[in-house]
Amino acid sequence: MSSSLSCVIQAGHDRPMVGILGGMGPLATAHFYRVLIERTAATTDQEHLPVAIWADPSVPDRTRALLGLGPSPVPALLEGLRWLRSAGAACVAMPCNTAHAFRIELTRLSGVEIMDMVAGALLDARKRDPAVRRVGVLATSGTRHARLYEAAAAALDLEVLHVSAESQRHLVEPAIAAVKGGERADAARWIASAAQELRDSGAEVAVAGCTEIPLVASEAAEILPVIDPMVSLADAVIERLWVPAAAPAM
Amino acid sequence: MSSSLSCVIQAGHDRPMVGILGGMGPLATAHFYRVLIERTAATTDQEHLPVAIWADPSVPDRTRALLGLGPSPVPALLEGLRWLRSAGAACVAMPCNTAHAFRIELTRLSGVEIMDMVAGALLDARKRDPAVRRVGVLATSGTRHARLYEAAAAALDLEVLHVSAESQRHLVEPAIAAVKGGERADAARWIASAAQELRDSGAEVAVAGCTEIPLVASEAAEILPVIDPMVSLADAVIERLWVPAAAPAM
Numbered sequence: 381m382s383s384s385l386s387c388v389i390q391a392g393h394d395r396p397m398v399g400i401l402g403g404m405g406p407l408a409t410a411h412f413y414r415v416l417i418e419r420t421a422a423t424t425d426q427e428h429l430p431v432a433i434w435a436d437p438s439v440p441d442r443t444r445a446l447l448g449l450g451p452s453p454v455p456a457l458l459e460g461l462r463w464l465r466s467a468g469a470a471c472v473a474m475p476c477n478t479a480h481a482f483r484i485e486l487t488r489l490s491g492v493e494i495m496d497m498v499a500g501a502l503l504d505a506r507k508r509d510p511a512v513r514r515v516g517v518l519a520t521s522g523t524r525h526a527r528l529y530e531a532a533a534a535a536l537d538l539e540v541l542h543v544s545a546e547s548q549r550h551l552v553e554p555a556i557a558a559v560k561g562g563e564r565a566d567a568a569r570w571i572a573s574a575a576q577e578l579r580d581s582g583a584e585v586a587v588a589g590c591t592e593i594p595l596v597a598s599e600a601a602e603i604l605p606v607i608d609p610m611v612s613l614a615d616a617v618i619e620r621l622w623v624p625a626a627a628p629a630m
Numbered sequence: 631m632s633s634s635l636s637c638v639i640q641a642g643h644d645r646p647m648v649g650i651l652g653g654m655g656p657l658a659t660a661h662f663y664r665v666l667i668e669r670t671a672a673t674t675d676q677e678h679l680p681v682a683i684w685a686d687p688s689v690p691d692r693t694r695a696l697l698g699l700g701p702s703p704v705p706a707l708l709e710g711l712r713w714l715r716s717a718g719a720a721c722v723a724m725p726c727n728t729a730h731a732f733r734i735e736l737t738r739l740s741g742v743e744i745m746d747m748v749a750g751a752l753l754d755a756r757k758r759d760p761a762v763r764r765v766g767v768l769a770t771s772g773t774r775h776a777r778l779y780e781a782a783a784a785a786l787d788l789e790v791l792h793v794s795a796e797s798q799r800h801l802v803e804p805a806i807a808a809v810k811g812g813e814r815a816d817a818a819r820w821i822a823s824a825a826q827e828l829r830d831s832g833a834e835v836a837v838a839g840c841t842e843i844p845l846v847a848s849e850a851a852e853i854l855p856v857i858d859p860m861v862s863l864a865d866a867v868i869e870r871l872w873v874p875a876a877a878p879a880m
Contacts, residue, residue: 425655433683
């Protein structure tokens, strides 16, 4: 098996295929796929990017693994990557912030490029306002523990702010669990309270740094501009792989 | 390669995987995946069904093939089915009504069971109202030409009604094309007018018999009860494959 780190068209496929390594959670994956479709400037089915999705939600919990409380998700994710590569995926989008803690390891072990959603979100925050310095991040405890956003922010000279440990426990984590459980009623209010805390501590923008959060971030967006890393990732995929049809599609 | 016509757990997988043969169109596929998630009574990621999706929107147009105006979609769909089977798909949902004209052939050639969304929608109409006799169907010209709903209705002693050829051309087909093109503004009104025509000709219920139509059927639902075959299909998949977690998921 040859190894490739660039998004290239695989043998036997005349168009690059987008691989989506999903299921973390399933609703976020469905949302990401929809965002990818809606942000593609296609006017017929045939102009859209071909997509293969692997969504096995039994992948062990990423935060528990990062906190040393559960098994690693890497073996299950590698199975998905192998399968996406066999489908001809030129590169892979992984709509789960916390899983990005394993991104480099997964790319090294599989030879498949996984696009960097975390860096993409921070670049979008910078693009939205070149003067931005302090970025609030709403994320899982796993993402915080792995310091994923801090690592990417350093290269961009940005400072990352989080909510307090208490708000993490009583607002952010319950909101994420509520979306995963299909109960969104209170989640929007909790995320709005967390956004208020970030603004009070000096954040100029909030990154919805867990794929469940953008699904309940409309109230928060009235408090701070909210960057959705799934939108950043979809735009990066389209920019990389989409080619407008030269002639009317068949 | 062994051939199997039942939804069974494949070797190497401890849970049945749902295969989705999609891309026809992409938005309908994303919507179907979301419906499947939302109708599953799971409260954590890990309890959801594992899903593999193949969505290559370059599959040749199904209606054009059925009208003898374009190439067959069968070879492209077979490639998707082979890949879904290699991923361990126990059976396959194909959220495209028109493609159901090729369902038996695809199952025969691939050995993979494709669930029958058309029959499922009519069974749902009957379940909703056991006294129903006349079912209006909003569908592509390909679905009409292949008499897909008529064939399934005969076994249930139901009569299928369609809109006039003129309304097909000026209301239904433009609405489907509008959704595929990402322009939904007028489509809901056109589908509502078509539903009114079905009611005037005696239909007691309308089947949104093209996967783009449920996305713009809220106005129509005020005129006639609307059955969404994607919901029927999702429920059939869940009933067949989903097993509630015995213990709290890891």
